[in-house]
Amino acid sequence: MSERSGLDGHGAAVAALREAYSALPQGTPVRLAKPTSNLFRFRAPTGAPGLDVSHFGSVLHVDAEAGTADVGGMTTYERLVHATLAHGLMPLVVPQLKTITLGGAVAGLGIESTSFRNGLPHESVLEAEILTGDGRAVLAREDNDHAELFRGFPNSYGTLGYSLRLRIQLEQVRPYVRLRHVPLVNAAECAATLSEICASRSYAGQPVDFIDGTVFGVERNVLTLGDFVSEVPYTSDYTGMGIYYRSIPVRQTDYLTIHDYLWRWDTDWFWCSRALGAQHPIVRRLWPKRYLRSDVYRKLVSLDRRYGLSDRALRLRGLSAVEPVIQDVEIPVEKLAEFLEFFHTEIGISPVWLCPLRLRSETMWPLYPLAPDTLYVNVGFWATVPLADGEPNGTYNRLIERTVTELGGHKSLYSTSYYSPEEFWRLYNGDAYRRLKKEYDPDGRLPDLYAKCVRER
Numbered sequence: 502m503s504e505r506s507g508l509d510g511h512g513a514a515v516a517a518l519r520e521a522y523s524a525l526p527q528g529t530p531v532r533l534a535k536p537t538s539n540l541f542r543f544r545a546p547t548g549a550p551g552l553d554v555s556h557f558g559s560v561l562h563v564d565a566e567a568g569t570a571d572v573g574g575m576t577t578y579e580r581l582v583h584a585t586l587a588h589g590l591m592p593l594v595v596p597q598l599k600t601i602t603l604g605g606a607v608a609g610l611g612i613e614s615t616s617f618r619n620g621l622p623h624e625s626v627l628e629a630e631i632l633t634g635d636g637r638a639v640l641a642r643e644d645n646d647h648a649e650l651f652r653g654f655p656n657s658y659g660t661l662g663y664s665l666r667l668r669i670q671l672e673q674v675r676p677y678v679r680l681r682h683v684p685l686v687n688a689a690e691c692a693a694t695l696s697e698i699c700a701s702r703s704y705a706g707q708p709v710d711f712i713d714g715t716v717f718g719v720e721r722n723v724l725t726l727g728d729f730v731s732e733v734p735y736t737s738d739y740t741g742m743g744i745y746y747r748s749i750p751v752r753q754t755d756y757l758t759i760h761d762y763l764w765r766w767d768t769d770w771f772w773c774s775r776a777l778g779a780q781h782p783i784v785r786r787l788w789p790k791r792y793l794r795s796d797v798y799r800k801l802v803s804l805d806r807r808y809g810l811s812d813r814a815l816r817l818r819g820l821s822a823v824e825p826v827i828q829d830v831e832i833p834v835e836k837l838a839e840f841l842e843f844f845h846t847e848i849g850i851s852p853v854w855l856c857p858l859r860l861r862s863e864t865m866w867p868l869y870p871l872a873p874d875t876l877y878v879n880v881g882f883w884a885t886v887p888l889a890d891g892e893p894n895g896t897y898n899r900l901i902e903r904t905v906t907e908l909g910g911h912k913s914l915y916s917t918s919y920y921s922p923e924e925f926w927r928l929y930n931g932d933a934y935r936r937l938k939k940e941y942d943p944d945g946r947l948p949d950l951y952a953k954c955v956r957e958r
């Protein structure tokens with residue numbers, strides 16, 4: 502199928518989906534029939550039929566001259582990057598996990614090492630075609646009758662409607678990325694260095710196109726700076742026996758192809774493959790290389806959660822229960838050191854991922870109200886914390902929620918949340934949300950945001 506004919510068939514696919522949506526029995530939960538997910542809320546299977554959205558999983562058209570792409574809402578970034586790199590282009594922000602979809606990153610937010618200069622994935626969307634909760638297919642843009650939906654869609658998590666096609670901006674790439682790993686002895690120095698680099702977009706007189714960081718311990722903070730280059734002395738390979746995050750504290754410089762740079766975190770799900778044994782040298786040798794992928798690990802975790810295998814193993818060994826603490830939070834850079842101090846003392850998970858971001862937009866996105874003109878640092882941590890006797894599940898997540906709010910930060914909603922309804926609607930702009938819900942899903946065909954993200958419906 503040519504790229505053009507992808508767009509041609511799209512109208513018929515939208516009409517068929519609208520019909521399928523209206524045929525779903527009223528009162529049954531609506532869900533997307535989609536082979537992958539990166540959410541970290543594990544709903545019990547409902548048995549309700551899913552909406553077949555398989556027609557919306559490909560890149561419809563790349564306009565290399567305009568630097569834009571028309572993309573089905575359920576297209577994975579793996580497919581999207583494959584299609585755009587063929588034209589020497591990439592999306593402005595490419596989340597790290599291959600099966601995150603463009604629609605998921607826009608409705609549920611996303612981030613990566615270009616976010617200090619390109620903002621968040623939804624900020625490079627020029628228009629979005631959306632199947633709304635009341636069954637319409639509307640085209641939402643910044644400058645049309647559906648501008649409020651366009652602005653309110655990010656962080657709506659499929660509770661106002663589903664994006665079926667998005668037109669996004671792209672940027673030019675060069676074939677390779679040079680990496681510089683910069684060690685910093687404490688969090689305050691790390692925050693100050695991040696601020697300087699993000700403002701000047703350079704370090705030691707050299708340009709910086711990408712920046713993220715890894716905290717291995719209180720005094721072991723490393724910022725990783727990347728810049729596009731056309732020629733390299735060698736390239737490293739972290740898709741087999743080599744493990745990317747382990748290279749960070751021991752190397753000063755490294756070189757990757759742009760493809761391998763974009764997926765550097767997927768092979769080992771950052772470092773989370775360790776808990777599944779995939780980093781043990783013998784297991785790794787036997788583990789087929791094509792299965793060293795974040796979606797494979799997530800499926801294993803999903804099975805574990807469904808059957809309670811790890812919990813049972815802990816009980817059998819007489820060990821205390823653990824609380825999963827899997828979150829990404831945004832902290833204003835001037836509060837980063839304070840947050841990390843709290844985190845090392847009270848939570849104790851390592852490594853921790855850092856990624857600076859600044860909105861591209863001069864105005865707020867209502868449902869995730871980060872302040873424009875402010876440098877935030879995304880702090881990501883994905884592990885478990887042992888519960889002391891009598892401590893209920895949620896103790897540590899709740900503590901993190903309170904601290905993030907006190908420090909003027911925000912918390913992503915892809916994982917578990919414990920907010921009361923009052924707190925939640927105050928933090929995620931209940932007034933704006935209610936207006937949108939009334940306009941685009943007045944009969945509540947889709948769950949509301951609190952029910953979905955906190956009550957896990």
Ligand SMILES: Cc1cc2nc3c(=O)[nH]c(=O)nc-3n(C[C@H](O)[C@H](O)[C@H](O)COP(=O)(O)OP(=O)(O)OC[C@H]3O[C@@H](n4cnc5c(N)ncnc54)[C@H](O)[C@@H]3O)c2cc1C
Nearest residue numbers: 538539540574596602604605608609611612659663664915
């Ligand atoms: C360990 C871990 C680390 C993570 N790290 C990062 C990270 O570093 N950077 C990053 O960007 N993200 C990260 N994420 C979060 C991830 O981006 C979000 O969970 C994202 O929403 C997942 O998108 P998905 O395409 O897999 O969507 P799904 O998991 O399928 O769906 C997510 C939500 O969006 C809704 N949705 C899906 N498609 C659409 C659509 N087309 N239109 C409207 N709503 C839709 C679904 O109903 C659902 O509520 C991380 C998640 C985990 C578990």
